[in-house]
Amino acid sequence: MSTISMSAVWVKVSTILCLCYTAEMKGVQWREVGQYITIQCRSSSDQDNLILKTGLNETEIFVLNKDPFKETIGDKIKGRVQTAGTFPNIDILIKNLRENDTGPYWCTYSKTEDVTYQQKIMKDDGSVLLVVTEKRQETPPPSNDPLKKCEEADMNMVLLGIAIAFGVLFIMTLGFVLIIMHKTKSSNKAIKPRRVAAGNDVYEDMRGTLRR
Numbered sequence: 001m002s003t004i005s006m007s008a009v010w011v012k013v014s015t016i017l018c019l020c021y022t023a024e025m026k027g028v029q030w031r032e033v034g035q036y037i038t039i040q041c042r043s044s045s046d047q048d049n050l051i052l053k054t055g056l057n058e059t060e061i062f063v064l065n066k067d068p069f070k071e072t073i074g075d076k077i078k079g080r081v082q083t084a085g086t087f088p089n090i091d092i093l094i095k096n097l098r099e100n101d102t103g104p105y106w107c108t109y110s111k112t113e114d115v116t117y118q119q120k121i122m123k124d125d126g127s128v129l130l131v132v133t134e135k136r137q138e139t140p141p142p143s144n145d146p147l148k149k150c151e152e153a154d155m156n157m158v159l160l161g162i163a164i165a166f167g168v169l170f171i172m173t174l175g176f177v178l179i180i181m182h183k184t185k186s187s188n189k190a191i192k193p194r195r196v197a198a199g200n201d202v203y204e205d206m207r208g209t210l211r212r
Contacts, residue, residue, distance in 0.1 A: 028129045032136065036095040041107035041126035043088040049110040052092055055103050062092060077101075097132045104129050
């Protein structure tokens with residue numbers, strides 16, 4: 001990630017921390033795009049409803065009613081939520097995180113009073129600050145597949161064999177050419193030049209014959 005991007009992230013985080021100090025967040029959770037986060041909502045008292053809120057404007061993105069059991073999921077995280085646990089202790093998993101998911105998240109509960117029928121809203125455990133960053137480019141690790149390693153080793157052996165074969169063929173060809181050149185040179189030395197009789201010798205032979 002570039003320095004400018006990191007600076008922008010830190011400015012955003014600092015702003016959220018300053019403006020959302022009342023959320024009593026337990027810590028910053030760093031995630032990359034495509035990963036997931038699990039928010040653990042916990043309450044020690046009997047409750048009727050669980051509400052997960054986010055952002056500076058306290059947007060309700062998830063509501064779970066105890067009786068009748070019903071889940072209401074906001075458009076921001078629709079299709080990306082899974083829940084587990086027994087009410088009121090619920091784990092809310094948000095998957096396929098995006099950069100715009102960055103922000104504070106906290107759990108609130110509500111209970112309807114038996115006498116006044118008014119809802120009493122309270123905050124409980126389960127507040128985090130989520131920071132989603134771009135996915136880092138990583139070099140893929142070397143393969144541990146035995147079959148792939150064997151194939152690579154076989155290919156290396158084939159290439160090595162071809163290189164050796166070409167080397168041997170080149171040496172044999174060079175040797176053959178040197179032998180032919182040596183034999184040709186030796187043959188040229190073995191042929192002796194024939195003597196041609198000079199003109200004076202012919203005349204002397206004819207004179208000798210006439211004298212007889």
